[in-house]
Amino acid sequence: NAGVMQNPRHLVRRRGQEARLRCSPMKGHSHVYWYRQLPEEGLKFMVYLQKENIIDESGMPKERFSAEFPKEGPSILRIQQVVRGDSAAYFCASSPPGLAGVNEQFFGPGTRLTVL
Amino acid sequence: DQQVKQNSPSLSVQEGRISILNCDYTNSMFDYFLWYKKYPAEGPTFLISISSIKDKNEDGRFTVFLNKSAKHLSLHIVPSQPGDSAVYFCAARNRGQLTFGSGTQLTVLP
Numbered sequence: 001n002a003g004v005m006q007n008p009r010h011l012v013r014r015r016g017q018e019a020r021l022r023c024s025p026m027k028g029h030s031h032v033y034w035y036r037q038l039p040e041e042g043l044k045f046m047v048y049l050q051k052e053n054i055i056d057e058s059g060m061p062k063e064r065f066s067a068e069f070p071k072e073g074p075s076i077l078r079i080q081q082v083v084r085g086d087s088a089a090y091f092c093a094s095s096p097p098g099l100a101g102v103n104e105q106f107f108g109p110g111t112r113l114t115v116l
Numbered sequence: 117d118q119q120v121k122q123n124s125p126s127l128s129v130q131e132g133r134i135s136i137l138n139c140d141y142t143n144s145m146f147d148y149f150l151w152y153k154k155y156p157a158e159g160p161t162f163l164i165s166i167s168s169i170k171d172k173n174e175d176g177r178f179t180v181f182l183n184k185s186a187k188h189l190s191l192h193i194v195p196s197q198p199g200d201s202a203v204y205f206c207a208a209r210n211r212g213q214l215t216f217g218s219g220t221q222l223t224v225l226p
Contacts, residue, residue, distance in 0.1 A: 004159070006159075031212070033212070033214070035214075040218075041218055042120075042122075042205055042216035042218040042219055043160070043205070043216040045213045045214060045215065048212050048213060055212065056211070056212060056213055058213070091159050091160070093159075093214075104150055104162045105214060106162065107161070107162075108159050109158055110157075110158070110159050112157075
């Protein structure tokens with residue numbers, strides 16, 4: 001009865017490197033969402049994906065950030081050429097198929113990205 | 117532009133008493149409201165939700181009230197227990213996307 005899995009739990013990168021964050025949704029879930037939490041703030045929506053499709057990326061920065069949810073394997077949030085301002089906790093959530101968002105979203109434990 | 121606001125960053129309550137956490141929103145397109153509880157270094161855990169067509173939903177010690185005309189919702193926890201101490205986030209849904217408030221740190225004192 002595994003929940004949403006995220007790895008790594010902690011990631012340290014130097015400025016200019018790439019960060020890859022992985023999310024495996026709960027079994028049977030086909031909707032994945034990525035959120036970012038900056039210190040002392042609430043979670044901010046980034047992107048909503050279904051298998052092989054980006055449904056809503058209105059919260060994604062226009063440059064350096066990309067997300068995918070392939071037919072096989074986990075969802076990946078990729079940040080190229082990281083900067084210090086990218087340091088945050090990145091949370092993934094998943095929900096079952098059906099009417100989008102009707103069911104509550106179940107969150108993973110997050111990946112804490114630190115950019116030196 | 118904060119569409120979901122939790123104006124109290126912290127709240128302390130005595131064990132056994134009622135905890136009331138408040139949340140205000142501005143976007144009338146939100147159709148579903150949720151409360152999440154979060155411990156440090158963990159992801160948010162779903163607690164309770166309410167559809168915009170209802171005004172109350174109860175689950176055990178947790179009750180959520182929605183006042184659509186005031187664009188206000190609240191979470192009541194009765195009786196409060198020390199294990200309830202955590203950060204509580206209010207979230208509102210619009211087409212799959214959740215918008216979160218900034219959270220309220222609840223401390224239940226034994």
